[in-house]
Amino acid sequence: MSDFETIIVGGGLAGLTTAYLLAKEGVETLLIERGNFAGAKNVSGGRIYSHSLEKIIPGFAKEAPLERRITREKISLMTADSAVTADYFAPASSGPGRDSYSVLRVDFDQWLAAKAEEAGAQIVTGIRVDDLLLRGGKVRGVAAGDEMTADVTVLADGVNALLARKLGLRAKLSPAQVAVGVKEVIELPAAVIEDRFQCGGGEGTAWLFAGRPSGGKVGGAFLYTNKESVSLGVVCTLNGLTAGVTTLPQLLEDFKGHPAVAPLLAGGKTVEYSAHLVPEGGLDMVPRLFTGGALVVGDAAGFCLNLGYTVRGMDFAIGSGDCAARAILQARQAGDYGAEALSAYQNVLNDSFIMRDLKLYRKFPHFMEKTPRIFSGYPEMAGNLMAQLFIVDGEPSQPLYKKVGSSLKEVGALNLMLDGMKGMRSL
Numbered sequence: 115m116s117d118f119e120t121i122i123v124g125g126g127l128a129g130l131t132t133a134y135l136l137a138k139e140g141v142e143t144l145l146i147e148r149g150n151f152a153g154a155k156n157v158s159g160g161r162i163y164s165h166s167l168e169k170i171i172p173g174f175a176k177e178a179p180l181e182r183r184i185t186r187e188k189i190s191l192m193t194a195d196s197a198v199t200a201d202y203f204a205p206a207s208s209g210p211g212r213d214s215y216s217v218l219r220v221d222f223d224q225w226l227a228a229k230a231e232e233a234g235a236q237i238v239t240g241i242r243v244d245d246l247l248l249r250g251g252k253v254r255g256v257a258a259g260d261e262m263t264a265d266v267t268v269l270a271d272g273v274n275a276l277l278a279r280k281l282g283l284r285a286k287l288s289p290a291q292v293a294v295g296v297k298e299v300i301e302l303p304a305a306v307i308e309d310r311f312q313c314g315g316g317e318g319t320a321w322l323f324a325g326r327p328s329g330g331k332v333g334g335a336f337l338y339t340n341k342e343s344v345s346l347g348v349v350c351t352l353n354g355l356t357a358g359v360t361t362l363p364q365l366l367e368d369f370k371g372h373p374a375v376a377p378l379l380a381g382g383k384t385v386e387y388s389a390h391l392v393p394e395g396g397l398d399m400v401p402r403l404f405t406g407g408a409l410v411v412g413d414a415a416g417f418c419l420n421l422g423y424t425v426r427g428m429d430f431a432i433g434s435g436d437c438a439a440r441a442i443l444q445a446r447q448a449g450d451y452g453a454e455a456l457s458a459y460q461n462v463l464n465d466s467f468i469m470r471d472l473k474l475y476r477k478f479p480h481f482m483e484k485t486p487r488i489f490s491g492y493p494e495m496a497g498n499l500m501a502q503l504f505i506v507d508g509e510p511s512q513p514l515y516k517k518v519g520s521s522l523k524e525v526g527a528l529n530l531m532l533d534g535m536k537g538m539r540s541l
């Protein structure tokens with residue numbers, strides 16, 4: 115007889131979703147979180163695509179602590195002193211499950227933790243799981259000071275995935291598979307945000323930046339507007355940083371001081387500073403996801419996708435928690451938590467948006483890694499082209515094709531065409 119039917123390690127979105135869904139079905143569930151509360155250790159740029167949670171808690175947007183509905187999308191290619199920006203504004207709601215929102219994880223995770231507790235899950239915080247109990251070749255619970263047994267243990271401990279590594283499910287992360295992100299939350303009055311970012315009350319902007327913010331290496335910067343703050347940060351792959359010219363905190367300082375960014379932050383007060391790893395390897399870093407008595411979900415499973423114009427980890431974390439809960443409920447019905455019974459998790463995942471999207475974009479992380487021009491040459495090219503188009507100085511002007519041609523010279527027209535084709539194919 116086990117102490118619990120399910121023990122979940124980690125109170126991020128993956129673990130909390132699994133806990134909520136299992137507790138709702140009457141499964142005796144314990145979630146252990148090492149932070150002082152759910153969300154205490156979580157870092158996100160802060161934009162959640164609502165579709166996966168909408169399926170689990172329909173209408174959640176009415177009750178959850180969401181910051182702003184994203185109505186404006188911006189992407190900038192940046193040089194040291196210029197920014198070429200695409201701006202897409204669509205204020206009408208696309209409807210439940212199609213909208214996305216800025217969130218502050220400290221509030222959002224605590225809300226989801228409260229939902230899981232209301233459903234009957236036990237959540238203990240401030241305790242770290244140090245090890246897994248292995249009996250008869252199966253995971254039989256956790257060691258967290260005391261030993262606690264469970265029929266099934268869900269590993270939702272985030273990107274480092276130390277427990278999955280201990281089980282041999284996952285190899286050590288390679289520098290090409292992870293990025294490091296640093297993030298600040300900067301307080302500004304709501305009216306100032308709405309003015310500077312041209313959004314109405316309740317509406318917000320998601321803004322991604324490539325080029326200078328990551329020092330021309332693989333990575334980028336982000337900025338999301340909250341109700342009364344903005345979340346902004348810089349993400350850079352470990353490979354990029356080791357080959358880089360400066361440190362990540364310095365890159366963030368440079369980004370905040372960029373002439374296109376600094377006026378947006380003027381008068382703001384930094385209220386939060388955090389750093390975290392981001393899984394960026396796509397499908398190729400997804401490990402074996404189950405063994406006898408255990409499943410791996412969320413970032414611990416490598417479920418994250420950075421496509422340059424979107425970053426998605428939260429909807430994957432929630433979706434994988436949903437898949438894990440379904441597989442556990444099936445195993446519970448059969449009274450069998452062995453590896454074969456839990457392989458149902460892989461099947462449920464294969465039918466979900468998670469594996470579908472990871473498969474679709476499998477080539478993209480390699481494309482980014484192998485095409486450094488995206489982060490250096492192309493932002494420079496775009497800046498040069500705009501300067502050629504818009505600077506009028508009384509000198510003899512050139513026909514448009516010559517202006518475009520001279521801007522293309524640095525990267526080469528053939529490279530641009532080939533990169534464009536490869537990029538399209540990988541997307």
Ligand SMILES: Cc1cc2nc3c(=O)[nH]c(=O)nc-3n(C[C@H](O)[C@H](O)[C@H](O)COP(=O)(O)OP(=O)(O)OC[C@H]3O[C@@H](n4cnc5c(N)ncnc54)[C@H](O)[C@@H]3O)c2cc1C
Nearest residue numbers: 124126127128148159160161243271272295412413427428
């Ligand atoms: C800078 C940055 C920007 C991002 N931007 C976005 C974005 O805009 N949109 C988006 O969708 N995704 C974004 N992501 C990705 C997203 O944050 C993650 O994919 C998501 O949080 C994963 O959820 P999770 O529950 O799997 O892991 P986590 O949220 O990391 O939760 C893991 C939890 O496990 C706990 N834990 C770890 N080890 C133990 C242990 N031994 N014992 C007990 N508890 C333990 C941790 O304290 C933590 O609470 C971003 C990530 C970063 C770093």
